[in-house]
Amino acid sequence: MGQLEVIPDHIKAALEYHEIYPSTIKLAVNADLSVDGNYCDIWIAVTGTNLVILTGAGGNDKLKLFSGFRESGGKSKNKGGGSRQNDAGWKETSFEEYPLEKVESLTVDNLASTGMLTARISGEDIAVCCFTNSHGRKVGSFVRLFEKIKQGQELTKEDFDEVQSLEYCPKCGLLYPEQDRKVCPKCIDRKSVFLRVLSFVPRYKLQLSLIILCMFLNAGFNLLFPYLSGTILFDQVLTEGGKYYGQVGMTVLVIVVARVAAQLVGIAYGRINSGMTVKVIFDLKTEIFSAMQRLSLSFYNKRQTGSLMTRINNDAEQLQSFFHDGLPYFIVNAVQIIGIAAVMFAMNWKLALLVFIPTPLIIISVKKLFPKLWKIYHRRYSKSSKLNALINDTLKGVRVVKAFGKEALEVDRFSRTNAALLNVDIGLGKLLSTMFPFLGYIMTIGSFIAWGFGGWEVVNGKISFGVLITFINYIGMLYGPLDFMTRIVDWWSGCMNSAQRIFEVIDAVPDITDAPNPVEMRDMKGNISFRSVNFSYEPNKPVLHDISFEIEAGKMLGIVGHSGAGKTTIANLINRLYDVDSGEITIDGVNVKNIALKDLRANIGVVSQETYLFMGTIAENIAYAKPGATMEEIFKAAKAAHAHDFIIKLPDGYDTVIGRGGRDLSGGERQRISIARAILYDPKILILDEATSAMDTETEGLIQDALDKLVKGRTTISIAHRLSTLRNADKLIVLDGGKIVESGTHSELIGLKGTYYRLVQKQSEALKMRGVGD
CATH class of the missing domain: 3.40.50.300 (P-loop containing nucleotide triphosphate hydrolases)
Known part of the structure; x- marks a missing residue:
C-alpha cells in the first residue's frame, strides 16, 4: 500500500468495518476541515475500484489540540445508519465511496487561508473536503498521484519519496518553522546553543590557554589583596608583637608590586582576548555569509533583507560581547567566588555561613527571571528586524517615495514600527531596573550580618579586628562577582537569542544541491x-x-x-x-x-529584466562573471552591447564608480552593461x-543587431x-x-x-x- 502518511489503527478499523482492508488501499491522505469549514477528521483513500471518503472526529488524531469538534453536516452512509464510535473514541459521521470509472478528476482550489479538494464525478463537481495549509502539500500530492492511477500507472517508492510532509515538534506539537532544521524555538535546549557557540573557540587554542592562565593569575592576585591589607597589615604589621611589626614600608611595597603585577596581567589578558574575539567574530560572519551564498532563492523569498542584515551584523556583534565581555569575566568571577568562599570558610566558617544566607534566594530569582528575558529578547529581535527591513525598503525605494510625495506616509510607518520596538525596550528596561536593584539589595544583607555578628565576635575577643576587616574586604570582593552573575542573565538571554538566529542560517539546507x-x-x-x-x-x-x-x-x-x-x-x-x-x-x-x-x-548566461549592478567600477561590473578578463575583452563586449559610447563619455570612463544597483545610470544604460556582462561570459546557452x-526604439534596434550576432552558434531562450x-x-x-x-x-x-x-x-x-x- 502506498501512503502519503500512516493510517492510524482506529481509522483502519473504521475502514475494515466497511470491508475496505489495508491491502486494497493504493493511496490515502488525511484532511482536517469539512466543506462548511468545521474541524473534523477526513480520510480520502483510493482502492483498486473505488474512491473512499471517511469522515469523523475525536480519537488519537492531531485534532486533539483543539478544544472540541462540531460534527460535519454530511449524511452518514454507515451500515445501519447513524454515527458510530470505535474503541479509540473516534466517532464516524459519514462514509462515501464512488467507483473510480465515474471519478473523472480531482482538483485543488486555493482559498484565502485554506484549500478545497473537489472531485468531478459523472460530469458533476462535488466538494470532497477542505483543509488547512498544513495539509496542503500532501493533498496536492494525493491529486497528482491519483492522476497516475487513473492513467493506469503503478505508483512507485520514488513517487512517495518526493512528498515532503510537514513535521511537528514532539514536545509541544508546534510546526517546525524551518522544516529542514527540525528545531523548535519554544523547546530549544539553551545549553546546546551555548555549547555550540563555544565550538568556535578551539580554533585558537594558544590564545585561549594564555587567556585562562591570565584569568587564574588575576583571580589569585585579587584573593591576595584583602589578606595583605587586612590580616597582615592590621594584625602582623601594626599590632605590637606581630610577626612583621613596624615593617610598614615593606608591606606597602609588597602591596604595590602585587597591584602592578595584577595590572600587567590584566593588560596582557585584554590584548590577547581582544585579538581572539575579533577573529572569532570574523570567522562567524564569514560562515554566516558563506551559508547564505549556498542557500537557494526560496530562502530569500521567505525573508526580508533587513532581517538577514541584522543576523550578519547585529547578532554577530552581540556574540562578540559574549566572547569579549561575557565568557571571560564569567570564568574569572566564577573562580573568584569559589576562591573567596573557600578562604572565608577557612578563616571563620560561622561568619562565612551567615554571609551566604541570601544566596539561595538570589539563585531562585535568577532562575525565574531567565525565561522571561529570553522571550522578551526574542520579541525585541522580531521588532528590530521589522524596523531594519522597513528602513532598507524605504531607502531602496526612495525615488518612488519622492515621486509620489509620500514622505509623511513613510515617516508614519517608521514611527509606528519604531514605537513597537520602543514598547518592548521600555518593558525590558522596567524589568531590569526592578529586578537588579532588588537582587543587589538582597546581596547587601550578608554584609549587614557580617558587620553585626563579626563586631560582636571582636568585642568578645573571639576574632581579631584584622580578621574582621579582611572578612569585610572579601565580602566586598564577593558581591561584585555575584552582581555580575545576576546580570549575566540579561547578557546570556540576548547572546543566546542571537546565536540561535545565526545557527538558523548556518543550518538551513539549500533546496538546490x-x-x-x-x-x-x-x-x-x-x-x-x-x-x-x-x-x-x-x-x-x-x-x-x-x-x-x-x-x-x-x-x-x-x-x-x-x-x-x-x-x-x-x-x-x-x-x-x-x-x-x-x-x-x-x-x-x-x-x-x-x-x-x-x-x-x-x-548559461542570463540577461534579466531585473538588471542589477554591484557597487564598483563599470569595468568590474562587466567582468563580474569573468574576473580575469582583460580590458581589451571588456571593451569588445561593451562595444558589442552598444555600451562603449556612453561609457567613455562618463567622467572616469570604465573606471567610473557606480552606486549599488547602478542608480547613477539610466535603465537602458544599466541593461546594456548587463548585456555586455553576458557577452563577455560567452555562454553556450543564453x-x-x-x-x-x-531601451528606446533606436537603441533597441542597435541592441537587436548585436544580439542577432551574439545568438549565432549558441542556444538562446528569448523572452520578450x-x-x-x-x-x-x-x-x-x-x-x-x-x-x-x-x-x-x-x-x-x-x-x-x-x-x-x-x-x-x-x-x-x-x-x-x-x-x-x-
Missing part, C-alpha cells in the same frame, strides 16, 4: 528538452502545467505570453534556480538535477529575459513582450495560464490567427497610436 555523483559537463552543446514539466512556487498553486518542448543546440526559442504566464519561470528552471515538481528538464540528454551546478551555471525592455524582437526565432511557444497554447515559427503562428496573432495585432495597434502621439 548537487546530486550525489553529479555529471560534469564543462563543454555543453546546448540541446534543451522539457518533458511534462509541472512547477509551483507554493503547494497547490501551479505556475506551469505539463510543459513540453525541445530546443536544438544553436537554435533560438522565443517565449511569448501575458505577464504572469510563466515565461521567467521557465528560464529559472533551465538555470536550476528552482527544481520542477514533476517531469524533467534535460540538457544534452542529461537531467539538469544530475549536472554539476558549477558546470550548469558556467554554461537566456534573454526582456533584454531590451528598458516586444514581439518584433522574436521574429527571427527558430521556434516560438505561446504561454497562457502556465500552459503552452501554441507553438511554431512566427509565420506559422500568424497563419493560425490564434493567441499569438491577437498579441501581434494589439501590439501593432499600440505602436501606431504611439507613432501618432510622437
